[in-house]
Amino acid sequence: MAAGPVWVAAGACRRGKSDTGLAGMAPLAGAGAVLAGAAAVALLSAALVLRELPLDAVLQRAFSLHKAHSIKDMENTLQLVRNIIPPQTSKKHKGQDGRIGVIGGCQEYTGAPYFAAISALKVGADLSHVFCTREAAPVIKSYSPELIVHPVLDSPGAVHDVEEWLPRLHALVVGPGLGRDDTLLENVKGILEAAKARDIPVVIDADGLWLIAQHPALIQGYRKAVLTPNHVEFSRLSEAVLREPGNGSDREAVWRLSQALGNVTVVRKGEQDVLSDGEQVLECAQEGSSRRCGGQGDLLSGALGVLVHWALLAGPEKTNGCSPLLLAAVGACSLTRQCSHQAFQKHGRSTTTTDMIAEVGPAFHRLFEA
Numbered sequence: 001m002a003a004g005p006v007w008v009a010a011g012a013c014r015r016g017k018s019d020t021g022l023a024g025m026a027p028l029a030g031a032g033a034v035l036a037g038a039a040a041v042a043l044l045s046a047a048l049v050l051r052e053l054p055l056d057a058v059l060q061r062a063f064s065l066h067k068a069h070s071i072k073d074m075e076n077t078l079q080l081v082r083n084i085i086p087p088q089t090s091k092k093h094k095g096q097d098g099r100i101g102v103i104g105g106c107q108e109y110t111g112a113p114y115f116a117a118i119s120a121l122k123v124g125a126d127l128s129h130v131f132c133t134r135e136a137a138p139v140i141k142s143y144s145p146e147l148i149v150h151p152v153l154d155s156p157g158a159v160h161d162v163e164e165w166l167p168r169l170h171a172l173v174v175g176p177g178l179g180r181d182d183t184l185l186e187n188v189k190g191i192l193e194a195a196k197a198r199d200i201p202v203v204i205d206a207d208g209l210w211l212i213a214q215h216p217a218l219i220q221g222y223r224k225a226v227l228t229p230n231h232v233e234f235s236r237l238s239e240a241v242l243r244e245p246g247n248g249s250d251r252e253a254v255w256r257l258s259q260a261l262g263n264v265t266v267v268r269k270g271e272q273d274v275l276s277d278g279e280q281v282l283e284c285a286q287e288g289s290s291r292r293c294g295g296q297g298d299l300l301s302g303a304l305g306v307l308v309h310w311a312l313l314a315g316p317e318k319t320n321g322c323s324p325l326l327l328a329a330v331g332a333c334s335l336t337r338q339c340s341h342q343a344f345q346k347h348g349r350s351t352t353t354t355d356m357i358a359e360v361g362p363a364f365h366r367l368f369e370a
């Protein structure tokens, strides 16, 4: 089996809540690691409840206590990601493995929504829709016959036009190539409200995060939302929500932002990805590449849209009580970095996101099926 992601986990995944916020341990391999992880999280939870230790001291202790077990946790976490992947059988019909909608695509940016939507298909969704502006539609359609492209995002009835499709969609990816036009952002506000009303999970990235920084209440407390900020987007969000610049590379800042947003899952991308649902903090340092071409975050957001659907569908017995969105984010982060790593080995300095998307199949197999 390929070396999995290098994880430093504040605590292994756990089964539901009890009075300490922890409950029965995962009956999985590496139980020792799970116990250590649980101890770390219990320590964190207890300290937070008692407010006796400053959080950073608790986090440091949690992480140091846990470092020794991170390999076991890493295997444990990766196994949990594998658990949520639906089997491929002849008994399924088109759409059952996922129908994903990407909300984004405007005159300036047509690549980002394409990258997100095609990545969702390559990960294993059956159908991938893009809801973009009228002028972006023919361009995105020209990239790929596999995508179903709706030129509605700047129409007067944009919210209604998208809302009509929501009953047929399992998850939305909001923001790739959206741009910051006020009318479009206003339409996306309505689309987010409609998605929440239907309990549809949403991945929010790129200019979708620009919108959230202006109106955090849009997703406050919506635990089926995952935010995927890069460094700059994280600072904007942290400034808007916590009134502090937020050093995105430290775990506490990510944990705080998730907490402040009501346990919305936050994935702060970077040299290491830091992930938190406001209860646990995970880090992914899966070897990626030193190539920083645009579009890699779009690959991640598209992959995440599918994995979120699968994780929620799998149910707690498969996720062992771990947050399904956090697990899905772990999977998407490690997959994106593995794609980057594999593509860079072949193309070096000339690697593009298109090359990375071509690696989704082999990278997925290597991480989750081999």
Ligand SMILES: NC(=O)C1=CN([C@@H]2O[C@H](COP(=O)(O)OP(=O)(O)OC[C@H]3O[C@@H](n4cnc5c(N)ncnc54)[C@H](OP(=O)(O)O)[C@@H]3O)[C@@H](O)[C@H]2O)[C@@H](O)CC1
Residues within 6 Å of the ligand: 108, 109, 110, 111, 112, 113, 175, 176, 177, 178, 179, 206, 207, 230, 231, 232, 233, 294, 295, 297, 298
């Ligand atoms: N082919 C396409 O269609 C693509 C379209 N895309 C779409 O573009 C839209 C805007 O996206 P964006 O990422 O440029 O965001 P934005 O906040 O304007 O950046 C402002 C400043 O932040 C910095 N900076 C940027 N990234 C950083 C990072 N990772 N880590 C650290 N710093 C970073 C950098 O600052 P500088 O280096 O200039 O000082 C930059 O100038 C969005 O809708 C997206 O989906 C992209 O997905 C790519 C492919």
Ligand SMILES: Nc1ncnc2c1ncn2[C@@H]1O[C@H](COP(=O)(O)OP(=O)(O)OP(=O)(O)O)[C@@H](O)[C@H]1O
Residues within 6 Å of the ligand: 206, 229, 230, 231, 269, 270, 271, 272, 273, 288, 289, 290, 292, 293, 294, 295, 296, 297, 298, 299, 300, 333, 336, 337
């Ligand atoms: N310094 C780094 N070293 C290794 N991997 C990195 C580094 N910075 C980011 N990554 C990885 O690159 C991917 C995209 O992260 P990035 O911060 O570029 O997102 P983004 O700016 O939203 O990308 P996009 O251009 O699609 O908008 C993620 O998988 C992240 O883990």
Ligand SMILES: [Mg+2]
Residues within 6 Å of the ligand: 205, 206, 230, 297, 298
């Ligand atoms: Mg981005």
